[in-house]
Amino acid sequence: MTNYVLVLNSGSSSIKFQVLDLNADPQDPPFLSGLVEQIGENRGHIKLVTEDQTIEDRRSILSHSVGLERAFGMMSLLGAGPQDLDISAVGHRVVHGGSKFSEPVVITDEIVDDIRSLIPLAPLHNPANIDGIENARTLLPDVKHVAVFDTAFFHSLPEAASRYGLNREVADQYHIRRYGFHGTSHQYVSGLVPGILGKDADDINQITLHLGNGASMAAIRGGSPVDTTMGLTPLEGLVMGTRTGDIDAGIIFHLYREGKMTIDEIDTLFNKRSGLKGLAGANDFRLLQELINEGDQNAQDAYDIYVHRVRRYVGAFMLQLGRLDAVVFTAGVGENHVGIRRDTMAELENFGISIDESRNNNDEGVEGPRVISSDDSTVKVLVVPTNEELAIARAAKELSEM
Ligand code: ADP
Numbered sequence: 001m002t003n004y005v006l007v008l009n010s011g012s013s014s015i016k017f018q019v020l021d022l023n024a025d026p027q028d029p030p031f032l033s034g035l036v037e038q039i040g041e042n043r044g045h046i047k048l049v050t051e052d053q054t055i056e057d058r059r060s061i062l063s064h065s066v067g068l069e070r071a072f073g074m075m076s077l078l079g080a081g082p083q084d085l086d087i088s089a090v091g092h093r094v095v096h097g098g099s100k101f102s103e104p105v106v107i108t109d110e111i112v113d114d115i116r117s118l119i120p121l122a123p124l125h126n127p128a129n130i131d132g133i134e135n136a137r138t139l140l141p142d143v144k145h146v147a148v149f150d151t152a153f154f155h156s157l158p159e160a161a162s163r164y165g166l167n168r169e170v171a172d173q174y175h176i177r178r179y180g181f182h183g184t185s186h187q188y189v190s191g192l193v194p195g196i197l198g199k200d201a202d203d204i205n206q207i208t209l210h211l212g213n214g215a216s217m218a219a220i221r222g223g224s225p226v227d228t229t230m231g232l233t234p235l236e237g238l239v240m241g242t243r244t245g246d247i248d249a250g251i252i253f254h255l256y257r258e259g260k261m262t263i264d265e266i267d268t269l270f271n272k273r274s275g276l277k278g279l280a281g282a283n284d285f286r287l288l289q290e291l292i293n294e295g296d297q298n299a300q301d302a303y304d305i306y307v308h309r310v311r312r313y314v315g316a317f318m319l320q321l322g323r324l325d326a327v328v329f330t331a332g333v334g335e336n337h338v339g340i341r342r343d344t345m346a347e348l349e350n351f352g353i354s355i356d357e358s359r360n361n362n363d364e365g366v367e368g369p370r371v372i373s374s375d376d377s378t379v380k381v382l383v384v385p386t387n388e389e390l391a392i393a394r395a396a397k398e399l400s401e402m
Pocket of ligand 1: 211241285286
């Protein structure tokens, strides 16, 4: 028996979606994955991929609703339209749940209003998420739609970790605190660790490293987060593909006063023109590695800065946890980049962390979770592939049955 759930991730100019069969092996690729991109541009692009077929459409896409409707039409051409498949629930990725949402919820008109009220906290993301929700509810009115929030896992961060040293009145008036992001991923991969180590979840202290284009880390004690690197927005913390990560807020005043930059220019500079791309011209680690191999000093510096920042947080989180049992690498860089895992974990033997070189090197093409620490490492170092879509689909299915 199949058990299909649609997962939608609606961004400002693109919609990513998957249809997953929850009765299939979780290691298998999704039943169908789709991408609608370049919405609102002269030329659009829709691509659908199933096990044996790929179809594309390159006509312009006026709006999100046109894109989604056309994508659903293309799915029907493959015999895999929402009606053909008897989709039992739709899960929506929503970036910002503010202080309101600590877990997934079934979407009603009131919930849409609540997500709308959080737009000031995520002005780029939440409007696109709402678009996706409204269009999908119109096209699929008879199934339950569930919102899964990127921030929810970090809802219970202790006050000491979530409150900035900012004037209390101002912070409270503008809902400024550290919310954390990538929560679905940190929760998913950390949730697999007890099974891999054969220990009780309550007994495990771990640091999870979600290193993708966006990157964040979490310190997790017994399944609950005690700290994370991202803050009010996904800008804080690690150096990322195009984001600065932690930066002295005084730089904003300096650029404003001396550089005569507008706030929007500074926003774009920090979020889109910095990080690895701004340091070395490449935000993809594969390209960065090629530049390093060619002897490009900026690329080498960018790599070193990236590693330095990760290690700074590994040290900080280790102290906060007191005892560390596992370090978990995930997402595009964490799952694939042997050098980043080696260099971020180098010379930590005094702290009980030791990578096994050959385990770390020889995992290309290996699917599924694996241990890459040496047998005598008291802290286990793991690679656990993330699967945010599966986590969203499971949450949507569970809530839709309640
Ligand atoms: P996001 O979901 O944030 O866009 P991903 O988790 O898919 O990001 O990670 C994308 C990044 O992962 C790429 O920009 C690239 O830096 C890195 N990456 C992907 N595959 C590899 C690989 N084989 N080797 C090294 N880095 C990789």
